[in-house]
Amino acid sequence: xxxxxxxxxxxxxxxxxxxxxxxxxxxxxxxxxxxxxxxxxxxxxxxxxxxxxxxxxxxxxxxxxxxxxxxxxxxxxxxxxxxxxxxxxxxxxxxxxxxxxxxxxxxxxxxxxxxxxxxxxxxxxxxxxxxxxxxxxxxxxx
Amino acid sequence: xxxxxxxxxxxxxxxxxxxxxxxxxxxxxxxxxxxxxxxxxxxxxxxxxxxxxxxxxxxxxxxxxxxxxxxxxxxxxxxxxxxxxxxxxxxxxxxxxxxxxxxxxxxxxxxxxxxxxxxxxxxxxxxxxxxxxxxxxxxxxxxxxxxxxxxxxxxxxxxxxxxx
Numbered sequence: 001x002x003x004x005x006x007x008x009x010x011x012x013x014x015x016x017x018x019x020x021x022x023x024x025x026x027x028x029x030x031x032x033x034x035x036x037x038x039x040x041x042x043x044x045x046x047x048x049x050x051x052x053x054x055x056x057x058x059x060x061x062x063x064x065x066x067x068x069x070x071x072x073x074x075x076x077x078x079x080x081x082x083x084x085x086x087x088x089x090x091x092x093x094x095x096x097x098x099x100x101x102x103x104x105x106x107x108x109x110x111x112x113x114x115x116x117x118x119x120x121x122x123x124x125x126x127x128x129x130x131x132x133x134x135x136x137x138x139x140x141x142x
Numbered sequence: 143x144x145x146x147x148x149x150x151x152x153x154x155x156x157x158x159x160x161x162x163x164x165x166x167x168x169x170x171x172x173x174x175x176x177x178x179x180x181x182x183x184x185x186x187x188x189x190x191x192x193x194x195x196x197x198x199x200x201x202x203x204x205x206x207x208x209x210x211x212x213x214x215x216x217x218x219x220x221x222x223x224x225x226x227x228x229x230x231x232x233x234x235x236x237x238x239x240x241x242x243x244x245x246x247x248x249x250x251x252x253x254x255x256x257x258x259x260x261x262x263x264x265x266x267x268x269x270x271x272x273x274x275x276x277x278x279x280x281x282x283x284x285x286x287x288x289x290x291x292x293x294x295x296x297x298x299x300x301x302x303x304x305x306x
Contacts, residue, residue: 021181030179034172036210039240051239052276052306060242061206065180068205068247072184077196081205085246085300133246 004076007114007139012104016118019070019100023058028094031062053091060088063098063122063131070100071120071135078140086120086133097125102135114139148271148280150234160265161228166288168209170200170256176207190256200256206247208288208297209260229264229284235305243281243302252296254288260296261289267300276306 002017028042037059040047045056064086071081092098099122106117116139122131170190177187182204185192193201203209211228254260268283281302288297 027179027181030175034176034179035207041241061245062180064245065176065204065206069180069182072182072205077186080251081247081249082251083246083248084205085244087244087302088242133244138251 002073002076004078005074005139006142007107007116008142010104010107010116010139012106014104016070016074016102016104018102019066019073021066021098021100022096023062023092023094023098025056025094028056028058028062031059031065035059035061035065037061054093056094058092058094058098060131063088063092063100064133066098066100066122067102067120067131067133067135070102071118071137074102075137075139080138082115082136082138084120084133084135084137086122086131088131090124090128090130092122092124092130098130099123099125105134114141148278149269152233153235153269156230156232156266157269158265158267159230160263161230164211164228164262164264166209166211166260166262168203168254168256168258168260172210173201173203173207173256177204180204180206193255198253198255202256203254206245208247208254208262208299209258211262228262229266229282232266232269232282235280235282237305239306241276241304241306243304244300245302246300248298248300250295250297252290252294254290254296259291263287263289276304278306280305 102118102120108115116137118135120133120135121129123129187204264284264286267285270281283302286299290296
């Protein structure tokens with residue numbers, strides 16, 4: 001795990017360490033059973049094609065969970081995720097990079113909590129943002 | 143030009159209504175499986191002794207995981223095979239094909255750990271329609287609240303399903 005990040009060390013405009021993922025179809029099946037989302041567009045290419053899709057697509061909620069992993073690893077054991085979420089604007093497919101990124105957009109102390117707001121998103125290797133969203137995390141103070 | 147709406151009056155009347163509460167079990171093996179499927183490396187999701195050494199009651203839920211509804215053949219799953227979120231019935235809604243439009247989680251500073259049994263309540267937050275890349279699409283937004291046995295709100299999940 002990375003070193004603990006503190007509120008004082010974070011500035012608006014900072015980018016946090018990115019997380020690069022690349023899903024095999026096996027990972028999608030693991031996710032399907034782990035999350036309870038057994039909808040066949042994520043493992044049955046004939047079903048996906050008959051649904052008007054280009055082929056098997058990565059679960060949106062898995063991309064959301066990847067963003068959650070990036071945030072969890074960044075806030076460290078003394079930090080907390082308060083809210084995070086994203087929209088699924090573009091489809092991702094197996095065996096292509098899904099790059100999770102985040103930039104700090106605001107800092108505020110509220111109710112004794114050190115809150116940091118971020119724009120979060122996944123993007124493809126070509127730079128297309130497929131899952132834009134926002135997060136608010138709580139960081140410890142030095 | 144007027145087009146026939148996908149949203150019936152009965153469906154519109156369901157906005158703001160809650161479905162049946164669901165019992166949600168947060169299971170140790172389920173947490174590990176979810177964490178593995180994502181690729182988490184923090185032992186706090188896998189190793190109970192490690193999690194306890196960090197001040198948790200047991201291994202904790204990774205972001206985006208809030209357990210599984212207790213399944214019985216009398217509690218059928220929805221089209222995606224899930225029964226965690228149970229919105230109220232939407233008369234006239236035929237879900238033939240669906241994709242996920244977005245997900246948001248809100249936490250309230252409480253650990254959610256293996257062994258916890260939660261109650262979830264899902265309400266219909268909004269219904270909208272739009273024509274886009276997949277043709278005529280219905281956006282079904284739900285809000286699910288998760289409560290611990292003491293009745294305290296521990297998480298909220300907001301989802302949008304795109305039905306086409």
